[in-house]
Amino acid sequence: MSFLIPENLEQLVCALEQKDDHTYLCAGGTDLLIHLRAKKKFHYSVIDLTHIDEIKHITEDEDQVVIGSGVTMTQLEKSTIIKKYFPALQMAASMVGSTQIRNRATLGGNIANASQSADTAPVLFALGAKAVVLNEKGEKKCCLAEDLVEGRGKNRLADREMILEFHIPKKEWRSAFAKVGSRKSVTISKINGCIRTRVNQGIMEDTVVYLGAVGVKASRAYLIEKALDGKKLEGFQVQSVKDEIYRQIEENIPDRPSKHYKKSAAMGIVDTLLEELKKEGKEG
Numbered sequence: 001m002s003f004l005i006p007e008n009l010e011q012l013v014c015a016l017e018q019k020d021d022h023t024y025l026c027a028g029g030t031d032l033l034i035h036l037r038a039k040k041k042f043h044y045s046v047i048d049l050t051h052i053d054e055i056k057h058i059t060e061d062e063d064q065v066v067i068g069s070g071v072t073m074t075q076l077e078k079s080t081i082i083k084k085y086f087p088a089l090q091m092a093a094s095m096v097g098s099t100q101i102r103n104r105a106t107l108g109g110n111i112a113n114a115s116q117s118a119d120t121a122p123v124l125f126a127l128g129a130k131a132v133v134l135n136e137k138g139e140k141k142c143c144l145a146e147d148l149v150e151g152r153g154k155n156r157l158a159d160r161e162m163i164l165e166f167h168i169p170k171k172e173w174r175s176a177f178a179k180v181g182s183r184k185s186v187t188i189s190k191i192n193g194c195i196r197t198r199v200n201q202g203i204m205e206d207t208v209v210y211l212g213a214v215g216v217k218a219s220r221a222y223l224i225e226k227a228l229d230g231k232k233l234e235g236f237q238v239q240s241v242k243d244e245i246y247r248q249i250e251e252n253i254p255d256r257p258s259k260h261y262k263k264s265a266a267m268g269i270v271d272t273l274l275e276e277l278k279k280e281g282k283e284g
Contacts, residue, residue, distance in 0.1 A: 003045070004018065004045070005048045006048075006049070007051045008053075008054065009164075012047075012052060012162075013134070013136060013138045016135065017136045019136070019159065020045075021159070024045070026049060027049045027050065027069070027070055027106040027108060028072065030109070031113045049162075052070060055068040055108070055165065056075075057165075058082065059081075060081055063169060065082070065167075065168045066165055067082075067165060067166045067168070068164075068165045069164055069165055070106050070108060072103060073093040073106075074093075074102045074103050077094040077102065086123070086168060087280055088123045088126070088175035088176050089124070089168075089175075091177040091178075091276070092123045092179075092192075095179055096110070107166065108166075111163060112155050113153065114151065116151065116152050116212065116213055117192070117213045119192055119212070121210075121212055121217070122177070122192060122210035122211065122212045122218040123177055124146075125146040125210045126194040127169075129145040129167065129168045130166065130167045131143055131145045131165075132163070132164045132166070133163055134161065134164040135158065135160055135161045140164065142167070150217070151217040171198070173197065174199055174277050174280050175196040176274075176280065177193070178269045178273050178276065179192035180265045180269060191266060192213060192218075193210060193212065193221070194210050195273040197277065199281060202234055203232055204228055204229055204230065204231055204232075204233055206229070207228050207229040208220070209224045209228070209273075211252070211266065214252040219252065223244045223248040223251065224244055224270060227241035227244035228274075233274065233281070234278065245266050245270055246266075249263045250263075
């Protein structure tokens with residue numbers, strides 16, 4: 001077992017050059033340790049990312065917000081920039097596990113681990129976030145965050161690549177996140193979701209909805225979007241789109257026994273998302 005502890009991007013590139021199939025990147029470690037124990041892996045190396053300040057920033061310019069992959073859930077939850085532009089991301093970060101987990105779990109890790117229940121995934125996807133990926137040659141490439149996730153613990157990163165940061169465009173959107181779990185706290189989502197929309201004279205426009213934990217990865221809920229888009233937000237009753245929500249779950253997981261529970265759970269998710277949008281409009 002060996003540990004590499006790069007302190008800047010230059011040293012990180014050198015560490016990536018040495019990476020092999022038995023070397024793991026560790027930012028928060030909240031999922032890595034579980035993985036190593038489950039796979040009964042005892043001989044491995046670790047690249048510790050916790051000392052690299054260049055991946056711990058939250059900054060903004062005129063067009064976008066840039067979030068380093070090493071930013072923790074606690075940082076996202078407390079950031080005034082995130083609260084101002086992306087309430088859904090702040091909500092999602094605040095609901096990840098316990099306080100101790102949020103203090104360590106990172107945004108990059110949440111996406112790279114590719115859990116179908118990851119709370120930040122539907123948010124980043126709905127907001128059109130792009131990921132900047134670094135390789136062992138020091139080269140960077142940019143792609144949609146959604147394209148990095150293949151599903152159920154599989155990402156599309158090459159062996160010697162890592163997520164460096166995320167770029168999220170600043171738009172006149174309202175956004176919200178909601179989840180349903182087996183417990184009120186420290187819970188893994190049984191289903192979660194994010195909505196982002198533009199509210200123009202009370203009407204929802206350009207509406208995008210993503211649902212998580214109803215398939216191998218968070219996916220776009222086109223049927224629900226179509227049912228909501230063009231509707232007046234205030235006074236909207238979720239029961240009026242019950243059929244579309246049920247059809248969306250049926251389309252996502254037609255052969256899963258859990259689909260019956262998740263249909264009613266999705267109703268609750270959509271209802272909560274709309275209520276959060278209304279609240280955001282009053283507060284904003």
